[in-house]
Amino acid sequence: MLTARRAVLAALATAFATSVSAAGDVEAGRIKANTCMGCHGIPNYTNAYPTYRVPKLGGQHPEYIKAALKDYRDGKRQHTTMHAQGLSLSDQDIEDIAAYIAKAPAHQ
């Protein structure tokens, strides 16, 4: 009985795991993150109105990057440019971008 229950649980867990996007692909993310570099790949790059520096993303937690991108995309976090960028991203794109950022080289 216990093993049967475990088997059901395992099957359910697998079903749930496959319903969300697959783990991020670093190489796919490198291409998808190209646009990000226009601002996030320049040291001290400044956001215009209000004026503040665009955040450093290298070394940041991938979980946080993913949550931030989804919030921008879904309009839960406000930023005109980031919302516009986010609109074209699927959950898989976000996984890929986060996987790439976690391994991206540093600006010298």
Place this chain on the structure above:
Amino acid sequence: MNHSRLLALAIAATTLPAFAAPEVAKPEKAGTCAACHGETGVSANGMYPTIAGQYANYLEHSLKAYRQGTRKNAIMGAQAVNLTDAEIKQLSAWYAAQQGPLYTLSVHGDLKQ
């Protein structure tokens, strides 16, 4: 005052700690932040961003957006609402000055292992 005395005074002045870059004191309210963001802003939990070494004016912008409610987060909103402009500035400057893993991305170079 003769020349050697003046020289001695000049040397003493340049070595005085008062002439070193002032270190930003840890703000009192940073104690609350530590629970999620780590003692010096290096977070151990992926849910919470690392803020050590992040740009001060970005941190300031974020805290003000949380305080104002334009950036919504139950935990951060509740914390930021109690902060004055001066406290936000102090907290942001202190975290920006801490050592951490954050860096600017580059399209050039090899991937990290």
